[in-house]
Amino acid sequence: MKNFFATRWGIISVGGGIGMLAALLQKLGNPGNMGICVACFERDIAGAVGLHRAEVVQYMRPEIIGFVFGSLIAALLFKEFRARGGSAPIVRFVLGMFAMIGALVFLGCPWRAMLRLAGGDFNAIAGILGLVCGIWIGTLFFRNGYNLGRTVTSHAASGFLLPLIMLGFLILMLIFPQAGGQPKSGILFYSVSGPGAGHAPLFLSLIIGMLIGFVAQRSRFCTMGAFRDLILFRQTHLFMGVLVLVAAALITNLILGQFKPGFEGQPVAHTQFVWNFAGMALAGLAFALAGGCPGRQLFLSGEGDGDAALFVLGMIVGAGFSHNFGLASSPKGIGPYGIAAVIAGFAVCLFIGFFMRKGETR
Amino acid sequence: MKETVDARGLSCPQPVLMVMDMFKKMEKGEILVMTDTQASRENVSRAAESKGWTVSSVQEQNQEYHLTLTKS
Numbered sequence: 001m002k003n004f005f006a007t008r009w010g011i012i013s014v015g016g017g018i019g020m021l022a023a024l025l026q027k028l029g030n031p032g033n034m035g036i037c038v039a040c041f042e043r044d045i046a047g048a049v050g051l052h053r054a055e056v057v058q059y060m061r062p063e064i065i066g067f068v069f070g071s072l073i074a075a076l077l078f079k080e081f082r083a084r085g086g087s088a089p090i091v092r093f094v095l096g097m098f099a100m101i102g103a104l105v106f107l108g109c110p111w112r113a114m115l116r117l118a119g120g121d122f123n124a125i126a127g128i129l130g131l132v133c134g135i136w137i138g139t140l141f142f143r144n145g146y147n148l149g150r151t152v153t154s155h156a157a158s159g160f161l162l163p164l165i166m167l168g169f170l171i172l173m174l175i176f177p178q179a180g181g182q183p184k185s186g187i188l189f190y191s192v193s194g195p196g197a198g199h200a201p202l203f204l205s206l207i208i209g210m211l212i213g214f215v216a217q218r219s220r221f222c223t224m225g226a227f228r229d230l231i232l233f234r235q236t237h238l239f240m241g242v243l244v245l246v247a248a249a250l251i252t253n254l255i256l257g258q259f260k261p262g263f264e265g266q267p268v269a270h271t272q273f274v275w276n277f278a279g280m281a282l283a284g285l286a287f288a289l290a291g292g293c294p295g296r297q298l299f300l301s302g303e304g305d306g307d308a309a310l311f312v313l314g315m316i317v318g319a320g321f322s323h324n325f326g327l328a329s330s331p332k333g334i335g336p337y338g339i340a341a342v343i344a345g346f347a348v349c350l351f352i353g354f355f356m357r358k359g360e361t362r
Numbered sequence: 363m364k365e366t367v368d369a370r371g372l373s374c375p376q377p378v379l380m381v382m383d384m385f386k387k388m389e390k391g392e393i394l395v396m397t398d399t400q401a402s403r404e405n406v407s408r409a410a411e412s413k414g415w416t417v418s419s420v421q422e423q424n425q426e427y428h429l430t431l432t433k434s
Contacts, residue, residue, distance in 0.1 A: 006404045080400050082425055087371070142375060150371030153398075153425070220401045225374070232375055233382070237408060291373050 003078075005218035008240065014219040015241035019248030021208050022115055025063070027256050028200035032267025033119035035249075036063055036212070037112035038294035039103035039283075040268075042312070043319035043328075044196050045169065048188050051320035054328070055183065056194025060173045062202050064298065065166040066209020071217035071302025072163045073210070078218070083159025085306030088148040091352055092290055092307045096314020097321065098345040099286035099294065104319065104328035105279025105338045106130070107269055109294045110223035110287070113280065114242060116269060118249035120261035123269050126276035133277070134284025135227045141289065141353040142232065148291075148356055151307060159304025162312065173202070195268050217299045224284065224293035268331060275334045275342070282345045289352055367395045369402060370426060377402040378409045381431070385413050395429040403427040 004010045022035030034040055040057070047058030075081040103109050106127045108116060113131060116124035176186030183192050191197040199205065215221075219241065226238040253259040263271050270276070287293050290311050292300060297315075300308035322328040327341040367384055369377035377397050384393055393415075397403050407417045410431045421428040 003400075003404070078400075082398070084371075087373075142379060147372070147376055151373070152371060220404070228375060233378065233409065233412075235409070235412065291375075 003218060005215060006220070008237065011219050011221065011237060011241040012244050014215045014221050015244035016248040017215060018212055018221070019114075019118065019245035019250075020252045021212060022111070022245075023118070023249045023252035023256065023258060025200050025205070025208060026258060028204055029198055030200050030205075031195040031198040032258075033116040033121055034108070034112055034195065034198075034268060035115055037108050037115070038064065038067075038298065039100055039109035039315065039319075040107070040112060040195070042294070042315050043100065043104060043322070046316045046319035047196060047323070048190070050187075050189055051316065052323035053189075054323040055196075056191050057196040057323070058183075058189040058191045059196045059199055060169055060188060061199070062170070062173070062206040063209035063212075065170050066206045066211075067213040067216070067295065067298040068163050068166045068302045070210035070213020070215075071299040072213075074214045074217040075303040080217075081156075081159065081304050083154045083156045083304040083306065084151040085154050085158065086149075087151040087307050088356065089307055089310050091148055091356060092310045093314035093317075094348060095286045095290040095352065096297075096311035097318030098348055099283045099290070099311075100315040100318030101322050101327055101341050101345055102134075102279045102282030102284075102286060103294070104322045105334060105342055106276050106283065107329050109283070111293070111295055114223065114246045115249055116266070118246050118259075119253050119266075120259045121266040121269050122261065122263050123266060123271055123273070123276055126273045127280040130277035130280035131284040132227050132231075134281035134286075135224060135288045136231055137281075137285050138288025138353070139228060139232045145357045146289070146353055148289075148307075151305075154306065156304070158306055161306070162301040162309035170206075177202075213299060213302060216295065217302060220296075221299075222293050222296040224287040225296065227284075228288055270329050270331055270333045272329075272333055275329070275338065278342050279329070279338070282342050282349065285346070285349045285353075289349060364392045364394065367393060369395060369397045369406070371398060372402070373399065374402060374405050378405050381406050381409060382413075385415070390433040393431040395431060396426060397429070398426050400427070403429065
């Protein structure tokens with residue numbers, strides 16, 4: 001059986017679809033240039049359950065839940081679901097934490113970096129350059145034998161755990177929906193202002209998330225892999241997907257009147273070039289070492305990959321640290337301890353890169 | 363000459379890197395690649411074809427894929 005989505009036209013149509021839907025989600029209520037941002041949305045989820053108390057970024061984002069559900073459905077339907085794990089789980093968790101910390105210094109994951117560019121936010125250029133630099137450092141480690149060891153097949157139940165956590169989040173959201181401008185509903189926190197207060201209607205977000213999760217699982221869409229394969233193998237397959245994503249989002253933004261070029265006053269962004277670059281370089285390195293961008297980690301989790309699930313949980317916990325410790329940036333600029341966090345993050349990632357290389361056990 | 367690359371349990375880019383290393387070692391012949399994800403299977407096939415190798419057969423068993431790559 002030929003998988004259309006694994007072909008060149010497949011990845012192009014997936015990239016185009018994601019770019020268009022992301023820009024559309026902004027029109028439907030999601031924050032500016034943040035139709036989809038896996039890092040920001042997982043950060044908002046961390047806020048919704050009170051792992052941090054930054055009041056402007058608390059919302060149980062249904063897109064993230066949808067990504068995992070969509071991928072799970074695709075994996076079950078095409079018999080690709082396989083519970084697996086055991087490839088350096090603790091390393092995955094720590095990489096997830098620092099990936100989030102780096103991404104929040106820039107204010108976005110690679111998806112949002114592309115969407116910011118497509119919305120005319122030229123600060124994203126520093127982030128994308130940083131991303132490529134971080135991934136490039138990662139490829140140097142790969143060339144020198146870096147690896148996290150082999151996974152083993154596990155009990156099917158373990159593969160369902162992250163999808164079940166997401167189901168739990170969705171149920172909580174249905175039991176405790178936001179009540180007319182209140183900051184709290186039952187046990188869940190909601191933003192009454194700021195990016196966390198900007199969101200598309202719940203079911204639209206969920207359905208679009210599931211649609212994207214489904215096609216991304218089939219196509220293996222990955223914004224980190226796009227640059228990694230280009231650098232490591234001179235292969236343009238995944239890169240085409242990202243390129244078309246930017247183009248599709250740009251066109252949709254132009255049609256919807258959402259394209260506003262410039263550096264100053266961009267939505268949920270700051271103008272500190274060096275830290276936009278360095279934050280994303282840290283995130284890019286962590287994504288490369290963990291084998292996928294934040295989106296891809298969600299799609300892998302839906303296929304039953306327990307290691308990817310730990311990366312996701314690491315990101316959510318990392319968001320807690322990020323906001324509790326003042327590591328995350330805001331539109332005013334970097335946080336009080338952002339620089340220290342980036343340096344610490346690089347030290348940890350380099351340690352992992354240099355020393356995780358004797359994984360050949362089988 | 364027949365070589366084997368066991369990429370089971372490894373995720374990308376490892377399987378492709380291992381196969382690429384094998385391509386450097388041998389100009390032609392036959393390589394058996396074992397992987398256990400559909401994504402690795404696709405990536406290895408794509409890499410092989412870009413280097414002038416042919417995926418002459420794919421066997422599926424117990425959620426493993428055994429690819430035979432040939433170049434003459």
